[in-house]
Amino acid sequence: MAAARSITLKAVSTSLWSPNRSLPKAKTVRALSTIMSPPSKAVVYEHHGPPDSVTRMIELSPVEVKENQVCVKMLAAPINPSDINRIEGVYPVRPPVPAVxxxxGVGEVYSVGSAVKGLSPGDLVIPSPLSSGTWQTYVVKDHDTWHKISKDSPIEYAATITVNPLTALRMLEDFTTLTAGESIVQNGATSIVGQCVIQLARYRGIHSINIIRDRAGSDTVKEKLKALGADEVFTESQLEVKNVKSLLSNIPGPALGLNCVGGNSASLVLKFLRQGGTMVTYGGMSKKPITVPTSSFIFKDLSLKGFWLQKWLTADRTKECREMIDYLLRLAQEGKLKYEMELVPFGEFHTALDKALGKHGSQPKQVIKF
Amino acid sequence: MAAARSITLKAVSTSLWSPNRSLPKAKTVRALSTIMSPPSKAVVYEHHGPPDSVTRMIELSPVEVKENQVCVKMLAAPINPSDINRIEGVYPVRPPVPAVxxxxGVGEVYSVGSAVKGLSPGDLVIPSPLSSGTWQTYVVKDHDTWHKISKDSPIEYAATITVNPLTALRMLEDFTTLTAGESIVQNGATSIVGQCVIQLARYRGIHSINIIRDRAGSDTVKEKLKALGADEVFTESQLEVKNVKSLLSNIPGPALGLNCVGGNSASLVLKFLRQGGTMVTYGGMSKKPITVPTSSFIFKDLSLKGFWLQKWLTADRTKECREMIDYLLRLAQEGKLKYEMELVPFGEFHTALDKALGKHGSQPKQVIKF
Structure with a gap:
């Protein structure tokens, strides 16, 4: 499939790419010391639309690696829902088309510009904060895009450590002060963020109450989540009772709720919350809105807020972000943070994309291996 | 009507009232210096239920005014929706039945216990924080219940200054930092809180965007609210447009929204809010819940909170509360804070109650005059 979709740059307008992807004009040709990237194979889209029809794999010609730039040979990169939304054009922040x-993702430094310090060929790096265009074999970006991580980092976790685990970590930190013995409640507990929340909470001695969809095999899912450290796991139908809190044994009512589903599932999170609690919405998988009775605000004093990693990251938190990335990668390396992924060769990108689009039912996170 | 409903205390069990309302036992009879209140006429309910059927006016026998207590001759007291909810039994905090x-309300000190300092007969006082049982001619409470206010205070405003105007003031203060030139948006703008919000905002140079129901005479209502200082007044149907903000001329998007209606009217408040704005719910007049799209939380970064004066007051804010009451009463006295009220003689309590219950359509705030 990859071969059929690959085309060379000659078939594509050179204006498709960022300035340093266009062919060097005569007058800008540098001395012999000019460093060029290798040609790159990339998944690109020229228009917004259904990702399986607007993306294609093409070859990009070498570009100059300028004095402050670093060329990274990508090793792995995931397909996240937000990547899909960007291609669809429904994400509020997205690169201008055409785009890679x-x-x-994660990669290995391949070559560095003459003025770059602190990064050398062979270093393991991730774009941090996040940066667009990781679905290609060689990425050239300014040196400050790249965060050098420990060479021992497990590649598939390094590729996926920012979007989901960092969201989980920030949501546990930013809205309430949670101390050991307290609890949180979340829906969409089987998502990667959900799994990270369970493990990060447990690691800090915080109980987690987890809500999952009703579906075949929910008992197996419950066992899996409990093995990760979940204290309680309920299907939505189990929570069709007058007082959901009566189902909790020895767990205090949660001060923090996390919602990535909306609709009834969000209402169940609200029901668990204790007086004065906060529900943070970071996704809307059911595509249904959140409905709240007036009394929840006035008498139960609940607060509802949202979390968007993109916004958090753009607030110039690069240093803080990188420290947390290192922390999360250490946990992953020690086996204290884990989640299911499926590694897929780059050549089979469109098979992975179909899985990520949900065409084959529930699937593990798809991670491209270059 | 009052006469028909009035009964003397002889017909009522003496256990109906608080300890100092029961007849003094022989051994507690004091020396000649014992101060007794006059007999009191009161609106009482022995059971929760529909206010027009469970309340009746009765006479209560004199009670002792203990050394730390003050007997106040009530002058005026309003019928607030929360009073009605307390009688109905649907309010989370309510006095045990039977209750007055x-x-x-507001009253004049009639007599003081031997140890009371700082209050003398003739002083104008209000219960502050709020205190139950103001629908009676003479109220005996501990001296620290009573806040002495300026003798120039307009009686009907003194009677109503806490529940509604203080709610308006706190909501403008507690959730966002508003500076002159900024704006707020609210629904239920014709309510007393709504009218106070308009005036308090205007007094601070803050623009108000106001949403009212569609009904006959809405043009007159608009004019009234604009005369109070409203910058913009829209009926809900006027806001059935794609971009409500396009209707604003020279007013920045509001950082604060106030909702006392719920349903579609709350959604309209949300639509006006700017990125990162907060909607505070303090009522639910439509009895419909609040529905919020996921994207409002994630991408628009809205926060939803609640305000309940009762909770604010119980947090030991007596001093702060009284300072604000004085501030609000000064504004009322200067004509900078006004709202419509209908003064009704105590004997016609049940007529006023029917109006407060909405039996005769929209009516001004009913204030009992003793």
Whole structure:
């Protein structure tokens, strides 16, 4: 499939790419010391639309690696829902088209510009904060895009550590002060963020109450989540009771709720919350809105807020972000943070994309291996 | 009507009232210096239920005014929606039945216990924080219940200054930092809180965007609210446009929204809010819940909170509360804070109650005059 979709740059307008992807004009040709990237194979889209029809794999010609730039040979990059939304054009922040897909990933430094310090060929790096265009074999970006991580980092976790685990970590930190023995409640607990929340909470001695969809095999899902450290796991139908809190044994009512589903599932999160609690919405998988009775605000004093990693990251938190990335990668390396992924060769990108689009039912996170 | 409903205390069990309302036992009879209140006429309810059928006016026998207590001759007290909810039994905090109705009001000190300092007969006082049982001619409470206010205070405003105007003031203060030139948006703008919000905002140079129901005479309502200082007044149907903000001329998007209606009217408040704005819910007149799209939380970064004066007051804010009451009463005295009220003689309490219950359509705030 990859071969059929690949085309060389000659078939594509050179204006398709960022300035340093266009062919060097005569007058800008540098001395012999000019460093060029290797040609790059990339998944690109020229228009917004259904990702399986607007993306194609093409070859991009070498570009100059300027003095402050670093060329990275990508090793792995995931397909995240937000990548899909960017291609669809429904995400509020997205690169101008035409664009290379992908927003996070991990790679190895291939070559560095003459003025770059602190990064050398062979270093393991991730774009941090996130940066567009990770679905290609060689990425050239300014040196400050790249965060050098430990060479021991497990590649598939390094490729996926920002978008989901960092969201989980920030949501546990930014809205309430949680101390050991307290609890949180979340829906969409089987998502990667959900799995990270369970593990990060447990690691801090915080109980988690988890809500999952009713579906075949929910008992197996419950066992899996409990093995990760979940204290309680309920299907939505189990929570069709007058007082959901009566189902909790020895767990205090949660001060923090996390919602990535909306609709009834969000209402269940609200029901668990204790007086004065906060529900943070970071996704809307059911595509249904959140409905709240007036009394929840006035008498139960609940607060509802949202979390968007993109916004958090753009607030010039690069240093803080990188420290947390290192922390999360250490946990992953020690086996304290894990989630299911499926590694897929780059050549089979469109098979992975179909899985990420949900065409084959529930699937593990798809991670492209270059 | 009052006469028909009035009964003397002899017909009522003496256990109906608080300890100092029961007949003094022989051994507690004091020396000649014992101060007794006059007999009191009161609106009471022995059971929760529909206010027009469970309340009746009765006479209560004199009670002792203990050394730390003050007997106040009530002058005026309003019928607030929360009073009605307390009688109905649907309010989370309510006095145990049997109880005298009412929660705010104003009176004149009639007599003081031997140890009371700082209050003398003739002083104008209000219960502050709020205190139950204001629907009676003489109220005996501990001296620290009573806040002495300026003798120039307009009686009907003194009677109603806490529940509604203080709610308006706190909501403008507690959730966002508003500076002159900024704006707020609210629904239920014709309510007393709504009218206070308009005036308090205007007094601080803050623009108000106001949403009212569609009904006959809405043009007159608009003019009234604009005369109070409203910058913009829209009926809900006027806001059935794609971009409500396009209707604003020279007013920045509001950072604060106030909702006392719920349903579609709350959604309209949300639509006006700017990125990162907060909507505070303090009522639910439509009895419909609040529905919020996921994207409002994630991408628009809206926060939803609640305000309940009762909770604010119980947090030991007596001093702060009284300072604000004085501030609000000064504004009322200077004509900078006004709202419509209908003064009704106590004997016609049940006529006023029917109006407060909405039996005769929209009516001004009913204030009992003793």
């Amino acid at each position: 897909g992908g927003y996070e | 109705g009412g929660y705010e």
